[in-house]
Amino acid sequence: MYLVTGGAGFIGSHLVAALASRGAEVMVVDRLGHGEKWRNLAAPTIAGLLPPEELEDFWSAAPPITAVLHMGAISATTETDGDLVAATNLTLPLWLWNACAEREVPFVYASSAATYGDGSQGFSDDASPEALARLRPLNLYGWSKLAFDRRVAQLLERGAAAPPQWAGLRFFNVYGAHExxxxxxxxxxxxxxxxxxxxxxxxxxxxxxxxxxxxxxxRDFVHVDDCVAVMLWLLDNPQVSGLFNLGSGRxxxxxxxxxxxxxxxxxxxxxxxxxxxxxxxxxxQYFTEAPLETLRTAGFAGQMTPLEEGVRxxxxxxxxxxxxx
The missing domain is CATH 3.90.25.10 (UDP-galactose 4-epimerase, domain 1)
Known part of the structure; x- marks a missing residue:
């Protein structure tokens, strides 16, 4: 069983559909609310829908988990509630990181190009503590994503327990259906x-x-299908771990x-x-562009969708x- 947080959201719902099309069991961790978010899950067959507040209880009694794909977040760049953002975008993924390390479950999570701030420090996905320390996000959301990236780097540097595979994906400007x-x-x-x-x-x-x-x-506009393709490739290549830019490269x-x-x-x-x-x-941000060398060097050879084709x-x-x- 795969666990996908934010699985009823934009990127998450496309990932859920792709996993379900492979015949996988997928447990979605999310809230649907009172709108039409449920439509994002209208097509795939899912194992269930779990409210985020029930995640810890579920985990303690869950069947074997193949991988956790953490797409859930407070993603509004204009959000000003620091406590809410920290609890959702830092405390929760840290809990998931430790839980996956303890049970030896692969962990893929959504970082963000918002960590790069105004781009004055470039867009290198160097995961070293020194490189991460130079970045200056422009908003609370970007800070929260960078705070988690920095903590991961610190834990790895200290030799602390880690998931057998981990991947942080710095999504650039993702577009597609289900928004x-x-x-x-x-x-x-x-x-x-x-x-x-x-x-x-x-x-x-x-x-x-x-x-x-x-x-x-x-901006670096990347189609959601390309993001899903990278995540599926990671799941198929458990030897690959790291922090990766995920954009079109242009x-x-x-x-x-x-x-x-x-x-x-x-x-x-x-x-x-x-x-x-x-x-x-x-x-x-007036300019963003994702260098993809780290992802390519890791072995991903898929081609990113040209803008005009993706828009069509x-x-x-x-x-x-x-x-x-």
Whole structure:
């Protein structure tokens, strides 16, 4: 049995579906709430749905666990409740790390490109304590992810007990279907699609940096299917452990993304620029790009989905989901 925390969420639900398609038993740790998050689990057959607060009791009496894939987190970059974020993004994964070490269960967890802050220190996924100490996240969420990465590095350096396989995945800007429940934190593509479907222009933030034109802020956009492919590869290669960037390996502009969306919809471009919200000023990444050398050196040879192809695929999925509602 696989244990997937955040399994009803965006990346988690795609992972659950992929594992279920392999015939695996998957226990999902998550809450569905009162919205339509349940739709993310409409297709796969799961072993059950476990509330996070019951995880420790379940673990003590659980059947043999093949691997734990920890995708659950407070992922809002605007969250200000430090105690909540620390409990969810630091205390819980530390408990899981120790539990997996004790029972010798592989452990794969979601880190984040938010750990890199403004990118001034680069985007190297060097897992050494010295490299991790140089990073300066821009928000509470990024700090929490980096705090866990740093603790893992410290434990490993001390020779403390560790899971037989461990992998931290620094997800860059992931996009794909199953994001409706995320609200403001859903991908730019999801929000722009919704705007256009409501008859509005697609809005992008104006640049407030000299030398960077409006809409030319760049991110590493990676399709969720590529993220799942890497996680399945890790499960199939238990000898591989480490901290890995997970992006496309190529930065593209928000204008590129939106233009690909209009092309996929077969519509004329209609783009309007707006000022950046006050709560994002000074905390907004203008450039991210994932060096993939560590992942490639470890043996992953899969090709990442080009942006235009990924956007076409995602728009088709959005439209199919809308038609099914």
């Amino acid at each position: 409706a429940h995320k609200g403001r934190m859903a991908s730019v593509l999801f929000h722009k699609y919704r705007q256009v479907m409501q008859g509005e222009a697609a809005t992008l933030f104006r640049s407030d940096r000299p030398g960077i034109a409006d809409g030319e802020q760049q 930065a593209r502009s928000f204008l590129d993304l939106v233009r690909a969306m209009f092309a996929a919809l077969g519509r004329a471009e209609e783009i309007r620029f707006i000022d950046m919200p006050d709560d994002l000023k000074g905390k907004y 695929r995602t728009i088709a999925q959005y439209q199919a989901l809308d038609a099914a509602r």
